[in-house]
Amino acid sequence: MKQQREVFFFGTTSSGKSTLANALIGADLLPHAVQEMTAGLTRVSHSRRKSLNIAETDGACWECGSFDFRSPEQIGGRLREVMEIYHSRGDLAPPRFEINWPTRIGSRIKRRDLAISLVDTPGVRWVGDDRHSHGRTEGAVSVVVFGADETDERKQFDSLNLAMSLSDNPTNIIYVLNKVDIFLNDREPNASARQLEDRLRRMIARAESERGFTSALNRQIYKVSGRIGLLASVIEEYGGYKSWFARIKAKYFQRDAKSIEAKALEELTKYHRHLLDSEFLEDLPRATSKWTLAQRKLLVKVALQESMIDPLAKVILDTLTLLEHPFQNPRELVA
Numbered sequence: 001m002k003q004q005r006e007v008f009f010f011g012t013t014s015s016g017k018s019t020l021a022n023a024l025i026g027a028d029l030l031p032h033a034v035q036e037m038t039a040g041l042t043r044v045s046h047s048r049r050k051s052l053n054i055a056e057t058d059g060a061c062w063e064c065g066s067f068d069f070r071s072p073e074q075i076g077g078r079l080r081e082v083m084e085i086y087h088s089r090g091d092l093a094p095p096r097f098e099i100n101w102p103t104r105i106g107s108r109i110k111r112r113d114l115a116i117s118l119v120d121t122p123g124v125r126w127v128g129d130d131r132h133s134h135g136r137t138e139g140a141v142s143v144v145v146f147g148a149d150e151t152d153e154r155k156q157f158d159s160l161n162l163a164m165s166l167s168d169n170p171t172n173i174i175y176v177l178n179k180v181d182i183f184l185n186d187r188e189p190n191a192s193a194r195q196l197e198d199r200l201r202r203m204i205a206r207a208e209s210e211r212g213f214t215s216a217l218n219r220q221i222y223k224v225s226g227r228i229g230l231l232a233s234v235i236e237e238y239g240g241y242k243s244w245f246a247r248i249k250a251k252y253f254q255r256d257a258k259s260i261e262a263k264a265l266e267e268l269t270k271y272h273r274h275l276l277d278s279e280f281l282e283d284l285p286r287a288t289s290k291w292t293l294a295q296r297k298l299l300v301k302v303a304l305q306e307s308m309i310d311p312l313a314k315v316i317l318d319t320l321t322l323l324e325h326p327f328q329n330p331r332e333l334v335a
């Protein structure tokens with residue numbers, strides 16, 4: 001029997017929770033949008049099978065039950081439809097989705113007795129927003145996502161408090177500063193990100209001390225770009241870049257692989273001037289459709305590195321594994 005371990009995503013609306021979860025999944029499954037998007041809870045469990053189940057919730061006026069959907073478009077499209085109906089009505093119980101999917105992060109788990117689920121939540125929308133009735137996150141890892149473009153500090157503090165109040169142990173919370181790509185145009189991108197990071201670190205310390213946690217640890221804040229990570233991991237998967245076997249799988253077994261790869265590549269090229277050396281840029285044809293496989297592979301490799309998605313996946317998996325050995329956990333030793 002596998003032990004199921006959950007990873008919850010918290011944060012203010014539009015901080016990029018769904019985009020980041022998608023990047024760790026390696027597919028564009030969870031709907032994301034400029035305006036408030038996610039409604040209800042969506043659990044994505046790592047599995048070799050692909051499926052979608054929509055739970056019967058109070059007043060649900062959408063089709064519930066199991067769907068034999070295999071492509072990210074089908075699943076993401078259905079989630080979006082249901083979430084839009086829910087937002088437009090306002091009087092219904094929030095929907096609940098269960099997805100099985102072969103996730104990028106889950107495929108890195110070597111142990112056969114451990115299984116991972118990612119749980120996407122709706123954002124904290126206003127100060128005091130308490131629509132989160134999903135209960136405590138005991139025995140789970142919580143990822144608190146801060147958007148680098150968020151200006152409302154009180155809302156950020158509220159989302160932080162929510163994650164802390166639902167968690168049984170502050171060492172199981174991972175802090176992420178997302179959208180750091182917005183600093184790419186700055187003269188000193190690292191300095192801009194560091195300033196924000198310092199402010200957030202002070203905010204975390206304040207929230208911890210208000211809860212009576214006497215933390216001796218300097219909380220780490222992981223800087224990522226969910227957007228770049230999502231695009232790069234989707235291209236890698238649907239272009240079959242990892243091996244000849246992956247290329248055959250993409251070509252013959254993944255629906256719409258070619259168009260999914262092309263769409264993500266087109267999007268990613270918006271960033272390529274920041275990612276690639278000028279020498280390399282000179283040789284690149286203007287149209288992405290004319291790029292060679294080697295050129296596409298290089299862009300994806302650099303984008304994945306810059307996005308810091310895989311190092312974040314490692315931190316999440318390390319934290320999940322530590323949950324089983326509480327006495328290796330520094331918090332438990334000093335408590």
Ligand SMILES: Nc1nc2c(ncn2[C@@H]2O[C@H](COP(=O)(O)OP(=O)(O)OP(=O)(O)O)[C@@H](O)[C@H]2O)c(=O)[nH]1
Pocket residue numbers: 011012013014015016017018019020031032033034035036037038039121122123124178179180181182224225226227228
């Ligand atoms: N530049 C940039 N934009 C991002 C990044 N991640 C997400 N976004 C954008 O931010 C907006 C919100 O992203 P979502 O993933 O929907 O955010 P969310 O936190 O899930 O939002 P709710 O579900 O509504 O709470 C979308 O327009 C995304 O494209 C990123 O790393 N960089």
Ligand SMILES: [Mg+2]
Pocket residue numbers: 017018019031032037038120121122123
């Ligand atoms: Mg969302």
